[in-house]
Amino acid sequence: QSALTQPASVSGSPGQSITISCTGTYSDIGTFNLVSWYQQYPGKAPKLIIGEVSKRPSGVSHRFSGSKSGNTASLTISGLQAEDEGAYYCCSYAGSDTLVFGSGTKLSVL
């Protein structure tokens, strides 16, 4: 199972909106509405920010939203803040009792 494809880096200015794409195949993202997104700061554990494509866990800012179209999932962060700088990973159930992560995207807030 190959990693899901994410852009290596994205950047934006405070207050702007950015979108991170996560491209898989019909066998994972295309078939299952089981995509999650994680935020990771350097030296820290990942944190769940979106589950089941678009569901935000309690305590996660409303500035984070998720969506999916075909074999591609997307994470949008609106009203970009300096504290959003970090790495973001998508993850999808891939059938046959397996998960697959995305390659990861480093977000820079300029």
Added chain:
Amino acid sequence: EVQVVESGGGLVQPGGSLTLSCTASGFSVSAHYMTWVRQAPGKGLEWVSVLYDDGSAYYAESVKGRFTTSRDTSKNTLYLQMNSLRVEDTALFYCARVALNWPLDSWGQGTLVTVSS
């Protein structure tokens, strides 16, 4: 408070073995799916294994046949037995609880495994 804490990492020679532990608090490991995820230095996340609540376990192709996931319900602890370790297994290993419909909603801080001669 839901929490998981990993332990057991260390330096091991290629071909060696190591067992990682993940002790949970605030919930029962036997009532949830539990997963191991690893992250090589400077690299991305890689799914390793899942243990279902019925006790069945599944693995990534990269570790199948070498790694075994199990649990001890009396200790509320998840284990990852790693055999025939390779240099490319060097990584920070995370334990995470799997919530309904697969989001990993609680992660530990990880335990570092270094495979080197």
